Amino acid sequence: MMNSSKYVCALLFAGLFLYADDARAEPVQVDYSDCRSPIRVRADGEPLRELLKKLADEMGFVLISNPQISDNVDFSGEYASEDLFRQLLRGHNSMLSYRKDESCPNGKVIAEVVLMKDGEMSTSSQLERYEHAPTPEVRVQSGAARKSKDYVIIEDMDDHVEAAIAKKAPARKRDMTPEQRSEFMRLKKEKGKWRDH
Numbered sequence: 160m161m162n163s164s165k166y167v168c169a170l171l172f173a174g175l176f177l178y179a180d181d182a183r184a185e186p187v188q189v190d191y192s193d194c195r196s197p198i199r200v201r202a203d204g205e206p207l208r209e210l211l212k213k214l215a216d217e218m219g220f221v222l223i224s225n226p227q228i229s230d231n232v233d234f235s236g237e238y239a240s241e242d243l244f245r246q247l248l249r250g251h252n253s254m255l256s257y258r259k260d261e262s263c264p265n266g267k268v269i270a271e272v273v274l275m276k277d278g279e280m281s282t283s284s285q286l287e288r289y290e291h292a293p294t295p296e297v298r299v300q301s302g303a304a305r306k307s308k309d310y311v312i313i314e315d316m317d318d319h320v321e322a323a324i325a326k327k328a329p330a331r332k333r334d335m336t337p338e339q340r341s342e343f344m345r346l347k348k349e350k351g352k353w354r355d356h
Contacts, residue, residue: 191217194263201235216291224274258315320346
């Protein structure tokens with residue numbers, strides 16, 4: 160019995176060592192829990208776009224950037240969201256857009272980060288869109304699985320609900336993620352009567 164517990168301890172120790180070694184080897188690290196907590200970031204000579212992609216994955220914003228931007232960054236610390244992007248994008252042609260989120264300190268959260276070359280416009284055809292989409296649904300048809308359609312991007316759900324209620328824009332619930340649909344339904348209920356068509 161004693162030999163098996165020594166074996167288990169040795170395996171656990173080796174696993175911890177390998178895990179710690181792997182964490183050190185990761186060139187871009189982001190630790191983000193929610194908009195009320197600081198973001199911990201570390202990038203050791205990595206491309207700025209890779210760090211922004213990792214932040215997009217963790218924070219859920221859309222990144223629109225020019226693939227020709229190849230700046231490398233050495234960046235490390237713990238920051239509030241706006242301070243992080245202010246420092247990270249200093250000296251770059253960039254834009255941030257927000258969406259309402261009452262659970263966050265300023266009542267908003269970053270929805271989109273645009274990183275362009277100097278003098279480039281946000282309408283440039285050179286820009287690439289990157290977003291960490293929710294795990295796609297899988298539908299089975301004739302025995303074959305395929306990805307479901309793309310979801311609609313809603314910058315501000317509050318405005319979207321108001322436009323749908325005023326009949327200025329279609330609700331497009333079938334194109335929403337399950338989370339978007341629940342938020343849409345909650346907001347429309349709060350805002351008054353609604354008739355689904």
